[in-house]
Amino acid sequence: MQTHDVELTELSQNQKDPTGKQSDSVVRTFWRYTIPAVAAMMVNGLYQVVDGVFVGHFIGADGLAAVNIAWPVVGLIAGLGTLVGIGAGSLLSLFRGAKDSEQAHAVLATSIWLLLILAMTTSLGLYASGSLLLDVQGASGEVLRFGYSYLSVFGWGALATMAAGALPMLIRNDGSPGVATRLLILGALTNIVLDYVFIVLLQWQLAGAAWASVVSQSLVGILALSYFCSSKAGIGLSLSRLTFSQKLAGRTLVQGASGLAMFLYFAFITALHNKQLLTYGESLHVAAFALIGYIGVIYYFFAEGVASGMQPPVSYYYGAGQIEKIRATLKLACQVSLSVGLVIVLCLNVFPEAIVSFFTQDQALLNEAQHGARLHLSMVFLDGFIFLAAMYYVALDQGGKSLLISLGNMVIQVPFLYLLPEQFGVDGVWLSVPVSNLVLTLIVAPVLWRDLSRLKQVAEVRG
DSSP: HHHHHHHHHHHHHHHOTTTSOOOHHHHHHHHHHHHHHHHHHHHHHHHHHHHHHHHHHHTTTHHHHHHHHHHHHHHHHHHHHHHHHHHHHHHHHHHHHHHHHHHHHHHHHHHHHHHEEEEEEEEHHHHHHHHHHHHHHTOHHHHHHHHHHHHHHHHHHHHHHHHHHHHHHHHTTTTTTHHHHHHHHHHHHHHHHHHHIIIIIIIOOHHHHHHHHHHHHHHHHHHHHHTTSTOOOSSSOOOOOOOOOEEEEEEHHHHHHHHHHHHHHHHHHHHHHHHHHHHSHHHHHHHHHHHHHHHHHHHHHHHHHHHHHHHHHHHHHHHHHHHHHHHHHHHHHHHHHHHHHHHHHHHHSHHHHHHTTOOOHHHHHHHHHHHHHHHTTTTTHHHHHHHHHHHHHTTTOOOHHHHHHHHHHOOOOOOOHHHHHHHHHHHHHHHHHHHHHHHHHHHHHHHHHHHHHHHHHHHHHOO
């Protein structure tokens, strides 16, 4: 039995602590999983931020705009990896909480097959329609040329991108969050070094940035597979058990659909923003949007890390019937995520130039990015709440509700993206996300509160 299984079992047994500090175990467990998960996600976000720094300083505004034009497609590839990672990871924790090692092994094997199938399908799709996906956003000239060179590399490296997103999540759910974090740190450091070599020394431009990401992601994927083939893994991987379960594949896809939907949300909304910014503005505004995205991704990955760190213990508590600990964990996660989001909004309003100048020294781009960041990220902390709500339902094996939240996050922005720019021009584009986040939160929060109350009532009846 793995160390964290022992720990969580002991915590469940000590629910009625005579000292009155039964919540201490929830706090310790939350931070034990959340700190590595946040570190892992922040490191993952560092891939994008480092690319932005090198592209902004060594290629310029056209390079930033091209990355943003290509990102919806790259985000889809990463989202498919997250789909497998979240879906299989939640099932892995559930089966381990129920002490069903046979099903846990089957989930791991099925997840490997899913990665291979999805990667092959995506690569073929990219080669068939990669340039079309850039054309529909309105890209042209140097932006289109740069974007296609960037995207083409990910056609070759789709499997690496998916594996680097999925396998560390599975390692974390296997009881080794520290191993997952160290792998991603290694990948990020490799990416920084290769960005310098490929972009600055070899002058491969945007293709160099893409190759730096793919090579570093390949390293993470290979080492993650090595972990599951070693004696350190609680749920090991072997050729004799490398079978595909159609039933578990279906459950994995449903459970992880919210994770994919989050990336689809970013991809879809980014593409719509690009289109509207080119309609009501120019390529400089797309470059500013890319720069704002690099700032926002710092919080997005932090919030997603908190949500991912919350998932394993909540899944375990649900399997073990510890309902009060689920409520306490969700409350703590909300406090952490919302607090950090509010601090980021404050910093953007007090020190905007210092933050934006980290990516560029172009004065026109600096001015537009500062203005856009204040508007576009004014409600960014609500994204953290939405991520947590979606992940909460994943942890409770209610992937359908999680998917509805994630899809709602995408759909609800469409009318605002088309109506607000007609009234306010480019400022309307910047304001569409904060307005839609506020509306969605007002819908999701009461539903989440109702479901938590019902869960408590069921626990009391069973008790």
